[in-house]
Amino acid sequence: MADYLLFATERYALPILRPLADALHAAGHTAHAWFADGAAASTLPAPVRMLAPGRAGLRAAVALRPRAVFSAANWVPPFVAGAKVQLFHGFNVEKREDARGHFRVRGLFDLYCTQGPATTAPFRALAAQAGHFAVVETGWPKLDPLFGDDDDGGAAKWRRLAGRRQTVLFASTFTERLSAAPHLLEAIAAQIASGERYWLLTLHPKCAPELFERYRALTGANATFVETEDLISAQRAADVLVADTTSVVSEFVVQRKPVVTFRNRAPKPHMIDFDDPAALAAQLEQAFAPSPELQAAIDAYADAIHPYRDGRSSQRVIAATEDLLAGRLGRLRRKPWSSLLRGLQIRRELGYWGRGA
The missing domain is CATH 3.40.50 (Rossmann fold)
Structure with missing residues (x-):
């Protein structure tokens, strides 16, 4: 036509x-x-x-x-x-x-x-x-x-790899002064090694090659690396997001799911923001059991930025x-x-x- x-x-x-x-x-x-x-x-x-x-x-x-x-x-x-x-x-x-x-x-x-x-x-x-x-x-x-009736197979694949474990997605911006990737690497590595949860790892395509190498090295039985083209299916599969000031935070929140942010440039009530890498485990516990106030803030923010779920x-x-x-x-x-x-x-x-x- x-x-x-x-x-x-x-x-x-x-x-x-x-x-x-x-x-x-x-x-x-x-x-x-x-x-x-x-x-x-x-x-x-x-x-x-x-x-x-x-x-x-x-x-x-x-x-x-x-x-x-x-x-x-x-x-x-x-x-x-x-x-x-x-x-x-x-x-x-x-x-x-x-x-x-x-x-x-x-x-x-x-x-x-x-x-x-x-x-x-x-x-x-x-x-x-x-x-x-x-x-x-x-x-x-x-x-x-993210809201379609049919799954392209990606989210189902991630869920199969996770089994019955809770799933965490990590995403980071490429902007050096805002990126959580260098700061959270060791804390995330420790979480992955514990095997308590399954991790999906992704980085902005413009991140430094050495960061890609270090995060890809974390993959195994408890984690996998997700390419940019598969990010939506990873968001669909994950229960909680760990990120920084990347716009993936907003994409993820649209699903009404909790986000943990590391030194976000403009932290909001819908985020669980923290600045000490050693506190990652505690922030994850809070995210997997959000308070009514936190969930209400998540819902309100999602309605403001993208109310469409059809x-x-x-x-x-x-x-x-x-x-x-x-x-x-x-x-x-x-x-x-x-x-x-x-x-x-x-x-x-x-x-x-x-x-x-």
Whole structure:
């Protein structure tokens, strides 16, 4: 029926785009994908049609003239045809000030598909001021498999490995000053050695290679390492998360499950935050027996950031995009001059000076 383009710059965008690609296919559309930078060597499974990486793929994306471009990155090539739709690559975890972080408006997107009330209201305020983009609260495609009726087999696999034991997922951001991975390694190793619980271990793809080596070395009868593409199934299988300021904290809490955070940059009532690695065992005990107050805080936060538990955010993204294209979201102003400058910068970075849309 129509051609759509999926765009990513990092591997962690793949789990965001895959549910959307499945929804596009189910609706009779064709999903193409062109990936740059850190995602350039990555692929999505059929029926997605992968375009070649590099300039050849970019030329094919321009020639495709897609109906819309869905971006799970901070930017998108503005000279490719179609509505430019921002899907976000994570939740707002307050790593940076709003103007430099989650709420930064770069003048490249026509539609922001927000995850829940906590981000919808600020983006709508920005849209009212700028006038050159629309905002629709859709939920986040990445979390569709978290609430789907069917399991892709991943969560069941982790549960079989755990047996009757409680399961803990450890995830860490790559930002060095915020990462728990170097600090908690020995404490986690001791927990794994005890065999009391089963551990699923994962790191942000941008973490240092030596950290990957050290955490992979912990795998065995009591732990396994989870690749980025399998993170959602690991979240589905785990009972408790141990993390830091990674956006995985918010993804996990959406399930109404407890999280233990190490030196979180902005600790909230729904977190069990601590700063001494030696206290990890005690924090886990509290997480596996949450108080009514803690559970209430978890539920409230989940409702604020992502109230959708039907596994149909991808369908809402597609519907919002069609509303934008049909003019049902109102008339948008022209993009600011700064977006033209950014478009030239993107052309230079990509080495593409051909004709655009």
